[in-house]
Amino acid sequence: MKVVIVGGGPSGLYLGLLLKRRAPEWQVDVIEQNSPDATFGFGVVLADTGLLQLQNADEASYQALCEEMRYNDRQIIVQREVPIEIELNIKGGAIPRLKLLQVLRGEAMKADVRIHFGERIESTDDLQRLGLADADVVVGADGINSVIRRQFADSFGTTQTSLTNHFAWFGTKRVFESPALVFRKYAGGHFVAHYYAYSDEMSTFVAECDDATWHNFGLAEMTDDERQALFERIFAPELAGQGLISNKSIWREFPVIRNAHWVCGRHVLIGDALASAHFSIGSGTRIAMTDASALADALLRCEGDVAAGLAAFESNHAPQKAKLIAASERSYMWYEDIAKWMEAYTPEEFVYEFMTRTGRVDEERLRKEFPTLMQRLSAASRVT
Ligand SMILES: Cc1cc2nc3c(=O)[nH]c(=O)nc-3n(C[C@H](O)[C@H](O)[C@H](O)COP(=O)(O)OP(=O)(O)OC[C@H]3O[C@@H](n4cnc5c(N)ncnc54)[C@H](O)[C@@H]3O)c2cc1C
Numbered sequence: 398m399k400v401v402i403v404g405g406g407p408s409g410l411y412l413g414l415l416l417k418r419r420a421p422e423w424q425v426d427v428i429e430q431n432s433p434d435a436t437f438g439f440g441v442v443l444a445d446t447g448l449l450q451l452q453n454a455d456e457a458s459y460q461a462l463c464e465e466m467r468y469n470d471r472q473i474i475v476q477r478e479v480p481i482e483i484e485l486n487i488k489g490g491a492i493p494r495l496k497l498l499q500v501l502r503g504e505a506m507k508a509d510v511r512i513h514f515g516e517r518i519e520s521t522d523d524l525q526r527l528g529l530a531d532a533d534v535v536v537g538a539d540g541i542n543s544v545i546r547r548q549f550a551d552s553f554g555t556t557q558t559s560l561t562n563h564f565a566w567f568g569t570k571r572v573f574e575s576p577a578l579v580f581r582k583y584a585g586g587h588f589v590a591h592y593y594a595y596s597d598e599m600s601t602f603v604a605e606c607d608d609a610t611w612h613n614f615g616l617a618e619m620t621d622d623e624r625q626a627l628f629e630r631i632f633a634p635e636l637a638g639q640g641l642i643s644n645k646s647i648w649r650e651f652p653v654i655r656n657a658h659w660v661c662g663r664h665v666l667i668g669d670a671l672a673s674a675h676f677s678i679g680s681g682t683r684i685a686m687t688d689a690s691a692l693a694d695a696l697l698r699c700e701g702d703v704a705a706g707l708a709a710f711e712s713n714h715a716p717q718k719a720k721l722i723a724a725s726e727r728s729y730m731w732y733e734d735i736a737k738w739m740e741a742y743t744p745e746e747f748v749y750e751f752m753t754r755t756g757r758v759d760e761e762r763l764r765k766e767f768p769t770l771m772q773r774l775s776a777a778s779r780v781t
Pocket residue numbers: 403404405406407408409428429430431438440441442443516517518519538539540541542543544565566603667668669670674675676679680681682683684685
């Protein structure tokens with residue numbers, strides 16, 4: 398079997414290594430537009446249940462990732478300048494995105510996956526140039542702006558809309574003690590900082606504001622440097638003298654990408670190319686890697702019947718994926734109304750609403766997993 402994977406991000410590399418580990422006789426090629434030492438963003442979080450799934454799929458890469466992660470046992474949520482601490486009773490942590498890719502790449506190369514760096518594909522016609530036109534399967538693991546998805550958009554039934562909040566993904570040399578979410582009202586605007594340390598030198602810092610704030614503060618007309626300076630001013634107490642660092646940190650409205658069908662002939666989508674997961678659930682990477690694992694299982698079981706394998710991937714994996722994507726949707730809808738929640742709720746009510754926003758955590762689970770938090774919330778607010 399010949400498998401071509403377009404995109405050497407987490408989903409593409411993970412798929413490559415899972416396939417070659419279990420079917421060494423297959424030919425697996427990953428095509429990546431960037432060089433090995435380049436990526437977007439800074440650090441990402443890989444949390445509990447997702448990690449367990451990765452362990453079940455491949456112990457070696459799981460162990461290698463665990464060695465590079467920085468673990469946290471608490472998160473702080475700040476609303477109306479009141480910090481509320483949440484003890485996290487879970488195994489999970491943060492890792493530099495580049496390190497994550499290096500680990501996966503190392504494991505993939507050990508398994509003899511062929512990785513073509515610095516090769517951008519504009520359409521499947523370009524596979525000819527690389528001598529890969531005869532692939533049995535072509536996987537679009539090429540992220541939010543997937544060219545494979547665009548080429549077959551009608552067959553995939555692609556829809557794309559945009560949220561209205563504005564965000565940018567920065568880093569900072571301030572190494573935060575605990576991950577935090579700071580919701581700050583500043584001169585009438587509603588601003589959010591999502592931050593966490595992912596190494597001994599660096600933290601991720603995602604800056605966000607709602608659309609009304611964006612326009613009222615003239616952010617639309619500002620340069621990127623001016624926007625960055627504004628956020629540095631608003632979150633100066635947290636940054637404690639450090640600035641924000643840009644890595645092509647463009648301001649965006651989050652694109653919501655969905656596909657009615659996952660497969661078109663020999664082409665199949667996984668990860669963000671298939672369905673973009675909002676950063677506020679901190680799970681896009683593991684959702685993408687779980688797609689890779691499900692596709693690997695389906696292809697390895699299909700005994701050469703690619704059409705059956707791809708169909709099995711979609712029908713078996715769609716229910717699990719739908720649950721996670723629904724959680725992402727409920728989370729971003731909550732953030733879209735952030736000004737309303739910041740105005741309406743006391744800090745305790747706010748934390749309760751935040752924790753239950755995706756519908757995956759109910760009050761019973763909160764009581765079981767976060768007893769100290771729930772005692773505080775019960776004592777201080779309408780939360781019973
Ligand atoms: C601000 C922000 C914070 C986030 N934080 C987290 C977090 O804490 N935890 C988490 O789990 N997730 C997080 N995510 C989400 C996560 O980054 C994505 O869900 C994840 O990277 C998806 O993986 P992927 O492999 O599908 O796509 P990508 O990571 O986008 O990889 C796609 C790859 O394909 C390559 N490529 C694209 N087009 C081509 C082409 N035409 N030819 C060749 N190569 C191509 C790209 O260079 C890239 O390497 C965050 C996202 C954002 C925006």
